[in-house]
Amino acid sequence: MLLQSALVDALNDREWVFPLAECVHIGGFAVGVGSIALLDFRMLNLALRQESPARILRYTELWTVAALIFVIFSGFTLFLSQSHIYLINQIFPIKMYVLAAALLYNFTIHRKVARMDHPSPALSKSVAIVSLLLWTAVVFGGIFTGFLE
């Protein structure tokens, strides 16, 4: 509790912290979600067809994980500096549930199907579409948290 309030004071004393954290958050999700989306485009047969999805996954996964760590840390900073507002926000908890689902999906089903040698095209494509929809929902949730109370 004491640590938390000390952190919050440090955040509130510096008015550039919130916009800086927002920029890191946006840059981070552009890299994190973008690298996942690139794999999805491959699974949908829309780009990089000469490479296997497993290989695209291998090339992107380090960037995905590193970027998502930045997104989560910057997101936590945003939350702490305005926690009283986030806690009464009606959209914010929905965003957190969708985010949890997207992360869980990404590191289980999505990864597993991307690594299969010969998945049926229907399976590969539907897994990619669900991935794109989940991450799109997370971004919409973030914007709507800021606009609706």
Added chain:
Amino acid sequence: MSIAQALENIGFLSDFADSVLVYPIVLSIHLTDIALFGGMILMTNLRLLGLTFKSVSITQMVTTLRPWKRLGGTVQIGTGLLLAVSEATKYEPNPYFWTKMIILGLIGVHALIFRPTVYNNTEALDRSAVIPGRVKVAAILSLVLWTAMFTMGRMIAYWEG
């Protein structure tokens, strides 16, 4: 009446600004588009820098992603225009907005300078043993310009005129 006011008063644009939901929906599309297609720009540049996708040819990287980046860019400009014009009187005096537009212009200049020797010259690049310095300069400048672009986009909301 100023140009900015005149723009805001165009019928469907004033309906647009008055709606509580439409502005955040268009902004969400703008940002989702950054994630989907910004990631492609990043990965292409990382390939040019030799940091990832090493076994994938530069040609494949640039040519198969190009149509999607064009679609993404079109959606960016379309949604960006809607956002700016619907609140034109707020954007017009905002220095962050104009900085962002200058950066957008610089991205165009970057394309004019580097397209002939880098992005439209990928087959020669794939044949050469090492990635030439100008290719790496192009990739780093592109990353810097796009980072400045989304940073200024976010800062638009913070200007209090």
